[in-house]
Amino acid sequence: xxxxxxxxxxxxxxxxxxxxxxxxxxxxxxxxxxxxxxxxxxxxxxxxxxxxxxxxxxxxxxxxxxxxxxxxxxxxxxxxxxxxxxxxxxxxxxxxxxxxxxxxxxxxxxxxxxxxxxxxxxxxxxxxxxxxxxxxxxxxxxxxxxxxxxxxxxxxxxxxxxxxxxxxxxxxxxxxxxxxxxxxxxxxxxxxxxxxxxxxxxxxxxxxxxxxxxxxxxxxxxxxxxxxxxxxxxxxxxxxxxxxxxxxxxxxxxxxxxxxxxxxxxxxxxxxxxxxxxxxxxxxxxxxxxxxxxx
Numbered sequence: 086x087x088x089x090x091x092x093x094x095x096x097x098x099x100x101x102x103x104x105x106x107x108x109x110x111x112x113x114x115x116x117x118x119x120x121x122x123x124x125x126x127x128x129x130x131x132x133x134x135x136x137x138x139x140x141x142x143x144x145x146x147x148x149x150x151x152x153x154x155x156x157x158x159x160x161x162x163x164x165x166x167x168x169x170x171x172x173x174x175x176x177x178x179x180x181x182x183x184x185x186x187x188x189x190x191x192x193x194x195x196x197x198x199x200x201x202x203x204x205x206x207x208x209x210x211x212x213x214x215x216x217x218x219x220x221x222x223x224x225x226x227x228x229x230x231x232x233x234x235x236x237x238x239x240x241x242x243x244x245x246x247x248x249x250x251x252x253x254x255x256x257x258x259x260x261x262x263x264x265x266x267x268x269x270x271x272x273x274x275x276x277x278x279x280x281x282x283x284x285x286x287x288x289x290x291x292x293x294x295x296x297x298x299x300x301x302x303x304x305x306x307x308x309x310x311x312x313x314x315x316x317x318x319x320x321x322x323x324x325x326x327x328x329x330x331x332x333x334x335x336x337x338x339x340x341x342x343x344x345x346x347x348x349x350x351x352x353x354x355x356x357x358x359x360x361x362x363x364x365x366x367x368x369x370x371x372x373x374x375x376x377x378x379x380x
Contacts, residue, residue: 101117117145136231167200214271
């Protein structure tokens, strides 16, 4: 997975965060300016996934709806909104959107499904992929969620490994089960959270994690992450790639990238680390290639 080929987004702590994953047309969060940046791509989104109801993660949704009804794209394509169940700010925003389009002047042209979720819930994306919600720690007064994008893969049963292709085919034709289902962690999105050492990060294809602070002494507010803590957790969990976002604007993009790279080098990480700062996405760290040992 080459991250810039599958993602487009924007993220600045306190101002606006959103991330579009192209392969499955999933928009993670919908901060201000999202529709403006996506333009006609708003019509290609099938699922909007909200991590929590803070304004910098949801306030772009009303304009997203308007743009989708006004642009020249597919105005009939169904849209699913996945969100933490019971979030009061998301509920108020939903009511505002529904009132705004409840007229002949601004009719809603596409069907919308609002799906409230709690930790452990799964939501179908297509026949082969689903989202699974997990609890994050950001705001004690509301449910905040991260999401796993899981792909269902088939793996030959270990008891059949070593048999010939013909014998396996014979057993399959006889009605025997020859495969087991193995979920592949395609993408993990945390939204806002303090660092948590979670199994969901283990061997994931891509983890998107917030990293508000690059200096520990700046962590005066609970509910967010220090980049060093995130990298230490990922050094143990070993995802294939890591993308850090939600940096505080008290730091420049150059400083955020420099500190990230230095800490990644200290930890000798074995996977690339990307940064989303505002609308800019770049690779801050690439592990050194190990040369083959010569006999």
